[in-house]
Amino acid sequence: MKNTLRFVMARFLSLVFIYFLIRVFYQVYNHASFESVPLGDLFAVYLSGTRFDISAILKLNAIFFVIWLIPHPAIHSGLFAKILNVLFLSLNIVFIFAGAADAELIHFSGQRLTLNYFAIAGDIENQIGQLIQYYWLPTLITCTIAALFVWIPVKSPTEFQPINSSPLRLLTLFLFTFFIALGVRGGFQNKPLRPAHAFTYSNAELGQLALNSTFTILQSSGKKAQNKISFMPESEVEKHLIRDRTPHFKNFWPKKQNVVIIIVESLALEYMGAANDGHGYTPFIDSLAQKGVFFTNAFANGRRSLEAVPSILASAPSLLNDPFLTSSYQGSKVIGLGQILTSHGYTTSFFHGAVNGSMF
Secondary structure, rough: OOOHHHHHHHHHHHHHHHHHHHHHHHHHOOOOHHHOOOOHHHHHHHHHHHHHHHHHHHHHHHHHHHHOOOOOOHHOHHHHHHHHHHHHHHHHHHHHHHHHHOOOOHHHOOOOOOOOHHHHHHHHHHHHHHHHHHHHHHHHHHHHHHHHHHHHOOOOOOOOOOOOOOOHHHHHHHHOOOOOOOOHHHOOOOOOOOOOOOOOOOOHHHHHHHOOOOHHHHHHOOOOOOOOOOOOOOHHHHHOOOOOOOOOOOOOOOOOOOOOOOOOOOOHHHHOOHOOOOOOOOHHHHHHHHHOOOOOOOOOOOHHHHHHHHHHHOOOOOOOOOOHHHHHOOOOOOOEEEHHHOOOOOOOOOOOOOOOOOOO
């Protein structure tokens, strides 16, 4: 049992190392996005990224690891062992190439690979020669990483010591299953690991660096892509756009003021005194409305807390069947209020009373 466990761990750690190399390649290839990032933040990203790597590796290879853990000569020698090894290597090499290709694809899509991109697999197949010629250096580096993965020496066990004790055998199986489930889940946090957990940094590019393509592809399985909806042609849209570029608010404030956004759940206009001739339950907010600009056209943009933050901070109302934060678009590049304020010299913070991670 010890020999088979060592074999499984060797396979697992070899993949962790390969995913580390892919992340290094991603960072170097997109070095312009990370030049000003402090070394401490990069270390934290790589540490956080390891969680996503472990989760992705276990999701993809759990069946192989479980089979290899069986201490029987037929599993580790002969034709069955060769077929299993070829399947293991082939499957992982496909995802190695996907992860490396993401270093370039991120410039076009703004997010990590998902299953939606495989809808254009036919177009990619027709242009594969041209793509390899144009991106010859990334292709060469990716082939080197894939070859390294194949050539990493992992010796198959030749001696087996089956566990004779049934309780001990069951305990070993339980512990192994528990650690696989824990790794796939990403830890003991309230909710399973999602792409949104990577974006806890002020720089969104660091979130993309923490992720890996295997994780986002597997995470997107079972999620339906949103059908493209067109209400009117773009030429018609142009007629309705207001293009008044007059700087009405230029130098409106002599100095930058603090910006505070108060988000109150389940608060509608009917509860505010400012909208009901002073009859309401929000005296403090009513006092703010009297001293500032009060907009009466206020409408709900979500039914749950999970839908509120993207609606308010990123102007992404709940138009999808799934909340934006759990949809296949959660890793997309979105310009939010925090990013806009940061570009004007502000430092932004988000405070809420729930446990960290509950808004994911």
